[in-house]
Amino acid sequence: MKIVQCMFAKGKGGLEQVFVDHTKTLKAAGFEIFPICNCKGSYKENVAEAAGREPILISNTRKLNPFFGWKFARAVMQIQPDIVFLHGNRAISMCLSRFVKKKLPENTKICATTHNYRNKLFTGLDASLVISRDLEEKLKCRAIPSERIFYFPNAVRLEPPKEFHFHSPPVIGTMRRLHHEKGCDVLLKACGILKQRGIEFSLVVGGEGEQRQSLEDLCSELGIEDSVSLPGWVKNKEKFFSEIDIFCMPSRKEGLPVALLEAMSFGKPCITTNLPGPSEAINKNGGGIIIEKENPEKLADALEKIIINEDFAAGLGQKARQTVRDEYSFEMQKKRLSDICERIVRL
Numbered sequence: 001m002k003i004v005q006c007m008f009a010k011g012k013g014g015l016e017q018v019f020v021d022h023t024k025t026l027k028a029a030g031f032e033i034f035p036i037c038n039c040k041g042s043y044k045e046n047v048a049e050a051a052g053r054e055p056i057l058i059s060n061t062r063k064l065n066p067f068f069g070w071k072f073a074r075a076v077m078q079i080q081p082d083i084v085f086l087h088g089n090r091a092i093s094m095c096l097s098r099f100v101k102k103k104l105p106e107n108t109k110i111c112a113t114t115h116n117y118r119n120k121l122f123t124g125l126d127a128s129l130v131i132s133r134d135l136e137e138k139l140k141c142r143a144i145p146s147e148r149i150f151y152f153p154n155a156v157r158l159e160p161p162k163e164f165h166f167h168s169p170p171v172i173g174t175m176r177r178l179h180h181e182k183g184c185d186v187l188l189k190a191c192g193i194l195k196q197r198g199i200e201f202s203l204v205v206g207g208e209g210e211q212r213q214s215l216e217d218l219c220s221e222l223g224i225e226d227s228v229s230l231p232g233w234v235k236n237k238e239k240f241f242s243e244i245d246i247f248c249m250p251s252r253k254e255g256l257p258v259a260l261l262e263a264m265s266f267g268k269p270c271i272t273t274n275l276p277g278p279s280e281a282i283n284k285n286g287g288g289i290i291i292e293k294e295n296p297e298k299l300a301d302a303l304e305k306i307i308i309n310e311d312f313a314a315g316l317g318q319k320a321r322q323t324v325r326d327e328y329s330f331e332m333q334k335k336r337l338s339d340i341c342e343r344i345v346r347l
Contacts, residue, residue, distance in 0.1 A: 001031050001032065001082045001083070001341060001345070002031070002032045002034065002079060002080065002081040002082050002083075003026055003031050003032065003033055003034070003081055003082065003083045003084075003085060003341070004033075004034045004035075004036060004076060004079060004081045004083070004084040004085065005019065005022065005023045005026070005033055005034070005035045005036070005047070005051065005085050005087070006035075006036045006037070006072070006084060006085065006086050006087065006091045006095070007019045007036075007037050007038070007041070007043075007086075007087040007088050007091055008037065008038045008041075008058070008088060008090040008091050008094070009038065009041065009087075009088045009090060010038050010040045010041050010042060011042065011177075012042050012043075012233055013177050014154075014255075014257050014258045014259060015087065015088055015115060016041070016042065016043045017043075017258050018087065018113070018115070018154055018258060019037075019043065019047065019087045019088075020043055020046045020047050020050050021050075021154070021155065021156075021258075021330075021333075022085065022087070022113070022337075023035060023047050023050040023051050024050040024330075025155070025330060025333050025334050025337050026085075026337060026341075027050060027051055027052055028330075028334055029334050029337055029338045029341075030338075031341065033050075033051040033052070033053070034051070034053070034056070034079050034081065035047045035048070035050075035051045035053070035055035035056070036055060036056045036058065036072065036075055036076075037055045037056075037057065037058070038057070038058065038059075039057035039058060039059050040059075044057070056075050058071055058072060058075075066099060068094070069094055069097060069099055069100040070099075070100075070103075072094065072095070072100060073100050073103035073104055074103075076104055076105065076108065077103065077104070077105060080105055080108070081105070081108055082107075082108065082109065082341075082345050083108065083109045083111055083341060083344055083345065084104070084108055084109070084110050084111065085111050085112065085113070085129075086110070086111065086112040086113075086125075087112070087113060089121075091112075092112050092121050092122075092125075093121060095110060096110070096121050096124045096125070101124075109126040109127060109344050109345060109347060110125055110126050110127075111125055111126060111127040111128065111129065111344060112125055112128060112129070113128075113129040113130075113131065113152065114128055114129070114130050114131070114135055114139065115131055115255035115256070120142075122139060122142070122144060123142055123143070123144060125148075126148065126344070126347055127148045127149075127150060127344045127347060128144065128148060128149050128150070129150050129151075129152040129340070130149060130150070130151055130152065131152065131153050131154055131255055131256040131277060132153065132255070132256050132276055132277040132280050133151065133280060134276035134277065134280065135255075135276070135277075136149055136151055147347070148347065150340045150343070150344075151336075152333070152336055152337065152340060153256055153281075153327070153328055153333075154256050154257075154258050154261055154328065155261070155328050155329060155330050155332065155333035156258060156261045156262050156265045156324060156328060156329070156330070157265065157329070157330055158265055158321070158324055158325050158329045158330075158331075159241075159265045159266050159267070159321070161267060161318075161321060162266075162267060164267060164310070164313065164314035164317050164318075165310070166245050166307075166310050166313070167202075167243070167245055169200035169201050169202055170200070170201055170202075170245045170246065170307050171201070171202050171203070171204060171243060171244045171245045171246070172187075172191070172201055172202070172203045172204070172244065172245070172246045172248055172303060173203070173204045173205075173206070173240065173241075173243075173244030173245075173246065173247055173248070173263075173268075174187060174203075174204075174205055174206065174207075174247065174248045174249060174250070174259075175206040175207055175234050175237075175240065175259045175262075176206075176207045176249070176251075176257075176259060177207055177208070177209040178205070178207050178208055178209030178210065178211040178212050178215060178230075179209045179210060179211060180211060180252070181251065181252045181253040181254075182207075182209075182250075182251055182252070183249075183250035183251045183252050183273065183293065183294075184205055184211065184215055184250070185211070185214075185215065185218055186250040186293075186294060186295070186296050186299060187203070187205075187248055187250045187299065188203075188215060188218050188219060188222060188224065188228070189218075189222065189296035190250070190296040190297075190299035190300040190303060191203050191222070191224050191227065191228070191300075191303075192222035192223070192224055192296075193296060193297060193300035194300055194303060194304065194307075195222070195223065195224055195227070197300070197304065199303075199304055199307060199308075201227060201303070201307065202227050202228070202229070203224075203227060203228045203229070204228075204229045204231065204240070204243070204244060205228065205229070205230045206231060206232070206233065206234035206240055207232070207233060207234070208232050208233055212230065215230065216230065237262060241262065241263060241266040241268060242266075244268065245268070245269075245313070246268065246269055246270075246271065246303065246306055246307070246313065247259075247260070247263030247264075247268045247269070247270045247271070248270070248271045248272075248299070248303070249270065249271065249272040249273065249278060250271075250272075250273055250293070250299055251272070251273055251275060251278070251293070252273070252293055252294065253275070254272075254273075254275045254277055254278055255277045256277035256278070256280070256281065257277070257278065260272060260278055260281060261281065261324060261328050263320070264281070264287055264288075264320035264321060264323055264324045264328070265320075265321060265324040265328075265329075266321070267317035267318060267320060267321040268317055268320065269287070269288055269289075269306050269312075269313045269314075269316035269317050269320065270282060270287060270288030270289075270316070270320055271288055271289045271290075271291065271299065271302045271303065271306070272288060272289075272290055272291075273290070273291060273292065273293035274290050274291065274292050274293065275293065278290075281323065281327075281328070282320075282323075284323045284326075284327055285319045285320070285322055285323040285326070286316070286319050287316055287317070287318075287319040287320025287321070287322070287323050288316055288320060289302040289305070289306070289316075
């Protein structure tokens with residue numbers, strides 16, 4: 001079976017990681033993969049390695065550039081794939097435009113993975129992959145037939161189990177884009193509360209983004225600058241997770257973040273806000289604490305509850321890793337994806 005993997009984003013976030021992981025899983029399942037991506041994409045080399053061939057690179061400056069659409073359609077016509085998997089709103093909008101869609105092979109199935117609740121174009125797809133049960137219900141409410149919706153959560157490598165011990169002081173970690181919706185300001189305020197309570201900690205905020213300066217200013221305002229590190233994008237995730245004790249995801253908006261699943265795989269106790277995707281992952285086996293968003297006080301309470309009880313923290317970490325093993329591992333994903341692809345081509 002021939003499958004095109006298509007993405008036109010340029011960044012380094014979770015969506016790009018999912019694109020590479022999805023490609024790797026399809027290849028491992030025995031499919032022939034043809035990646036198409038933005039020539040400026042930071043993930044080009046990674047997806048080439050995952051697919052076992054160099055990607056077709058397209059320069060994309062505008063969402064619906066006619067020449068860009070023509071080049072994409074020509075590439076797909078030459079490949080004649082059974083399925084085109086689209087990743088990200090830009091790829092979906094372009095592929096479903098009237099000009100492009102009519103030039104694609106008649107028997108090729110057009111599919112996409114939905115990571116959020118914003119895209120209204122999924123009604124035009126042959127099939128949709130959803131990363132959470134909540135998103136599955138949302139698509140059904142848009143009158144998309146259930147046989148065209150497939151549950152396919154994000155997945156990560158299951159890490160070897162390790163004995164859990166706190167660093168001194170305990171290290172809180174998060175890894176994300178430094179944007180308002182990711183809630184890093186809420187985490188800093190919670191850490192300010194921990195300091196007022198006399199609880200020792202250090203915090204590592206991995207990532208980059210538009211809020212970096214304002215977050216640094218907030219650290220100074222709260223008097224926690226000596227306890228907080230902002231090292232930029234995390235290049236070595238194994239090192240990052242080995243150096244933290246608690247993973248925190250204080251998001252205002254979120255799908256099913258890969259970083260959360262990675263932390264769970266490393267056996268870290270996790271704290272996340274009560275958004276559907278993260279809550280679903282934590283609730284499967286109780287591998288963390290769920291709090292309401294926009295509430296530094298509740299976040300500080302959850303952090304304190306874990307910090308003061310190492311045995312409790314270790315138990316949460318064990319449950320988190322078990323959840324990844326049972327539900328979110330690459331092995332589970334490969335089994336799901338093989339079945340899904342066979343069902344999609346029969347639609």
